Amino acid sequence: MKVVRFHAPGDVRIEDAAQPGPGPGEVLLRVRACSTCGTDVKISRFGHHHIVPPRVMGHEIAGEITEVGGEVSGWDVGDRVQVIAAVPCGQCDECRRGRMTVCPNQTSMGYHYDGGFASHVVVPAQVLAVDGLHAIPDGIGFAEASVAEPLACVLNGQELAGVGEGDDVLVIGAGPIGCLHVRLARSRGAARVFLAELSARRLEMAANLVKPDAAICSGDADLVDEISKLTNGRGTDVTIVAAASGAAQEQALRLAARGGRISMFGGLPKDDPTITCDSNLVHYRELTIVGANGSSPAHNAEALRLIASGAVEVADLITHRLPLERALDAFGIVARGEAIKVTIEP
Template identity: 40%
Template sequence: MKAAVLKGIENLDYCDFPAPVPGKNDMVIKIRACSVCGTDVKTYRHGHRFIRYPRILGHELAGEVAETGSGVKSFSAGDRVQVAAAIPCGKCFSCVKNIETMCENLQVVSCHYHGGFAEYMLVPEFFISSGCVNKIPENLSWEEAALAEPLACVINGLERSSFREGESILIIGSGPMGCFHSQMSVQMGAEKVFICDTDVERLRTAGFTKASAYINPCTENAEQVIRESNSGRLADHVMVVSGSAAPGIRPLELVAPRGTVNLFGGYKEDQLEGSPEMIQHGERRLVGSYGSSPGHNRQALSALSLGKINGKDYISRRFPLSGIMEAIYSTEKRQGLKNMILF
């Protein structure tokens, strides 16, 4: 089969690769769509703490069951499926406590197992038994279903922040994950949604999410803008999707007392300076979020299927697998929202 194989840092080869063969309780899916994630770019440039080479990247994927082992009863050839990216063991302390994102034996698609930048992908037995393979609702296209994985991470993030109806949120970073956060919090009944980014083009692109205000911290005072349209208060939540979207901004200084700052994506060290006092004196919380659980993936598919999020709004460019490098460079340059590899 054809695959985009990462053979080492900055060594991605579009080449022939042995097609997977399912064992008795495994299956093989034919990949139909796989979107490019910032993590794919990072892994291409710098590697990943879990990765073993050679590895096929791509973890935001949807495909069609091509072949099942004789022991697979819950799926059959032709089924349209979405596969979660982080596979919990179901047995460790965290899994038993239902904290699957913190599974001690977490297996990650595109790090421990081959991912979706290939014609076919192996779906081992424990992906199925852990509930990581979801049937795609009929009204969703392949590419819309592929967006369930990144959206699932956003659902986890809002859950980790304990975001509630009627609250306000500042989202730092207006790329696809920032836009998902904006739309999901609107869907969850946010009182006010603010998006902040120094990239004016990106900020403009995020306009479709219907946030209350779009803030460019280079030309505007974020605190002032938030207070002015939020009855004088700061935001109840700050979601740091991309710290580099707002250099110099300290999230804990923009969150209201008893509010929550969530380190969802990359942040800059200096953005957390002065944190202990802000946390203690303002009873603020600093939390993190990491990936998503199988349940979050199901919730995301449902949100897409119900039209709470229109996946089509997120797809900027489509590429064949042979165009993988162009898709990665385009993602790295932050052009548009999601770049999709279609098969």
């Protein structure tokens, strides 16, 4: 079979590999869709400290079961399924307290285990042990189901930030994650959702799809002034920084309404992870700052339900569908910001 395999930073190859078989507690999938994200681009260029090469990449996986290993019950050949990316251990103190997203023993598809940029992938026993394999509801295609993984991360972030009825929400960053944040905030009852982005071209592409209540090019306008005008000087109830920008995280403090919540959804570069926080703004305005790290198996199941019910539309966010042989082209498309979501269909 063909795979997309990481060998070293800057050395990602499309090559032949033997088709794997499932061991005890595992299932084998024929991969029908594996969507790409910015993390795949970063791995291809810089590697990752959790990846020991060679490693098959890809973590937004959907497919159908072609073989069931011993000791597996409840799954059959032909079942259509979606796979979690981040795999909690299920046994540590955090997992037992329901905080699987911050499991210190977490492993990941495409990092610790071979991923979904392949014609077939083994779903390890660790995934099944934490209910991380989910049946795809009828009416959802494989590509849409693969987007459940990033939507699950967005869901975790908005739960932590308490996005709800009547909120004015600002999303900074108009990539696929930002688009999902806009749509999920609407489904959770937000009164208005604003979208901000430095790149005018990227903002236009995203805004034409997700139709925010206002689209602000922060490369051309003062975002604080624009939000002040839109909210009569009040600011936003929730500000979600869906970009790897320390400057945007600092700016979010000045954008927040009294009692506002700020989600630092996008991680910062490892060599520049610190920002300046105006503590008085946090103190006197009673602001809440929250992080967001991945998703739990339950978030993935809920994301599939949201897609199936039509509460969060994702099909139109998949702007490119490419065969496995063009996976490296897909990374370039993502890196250049020419797409919202690129899905590989082996």
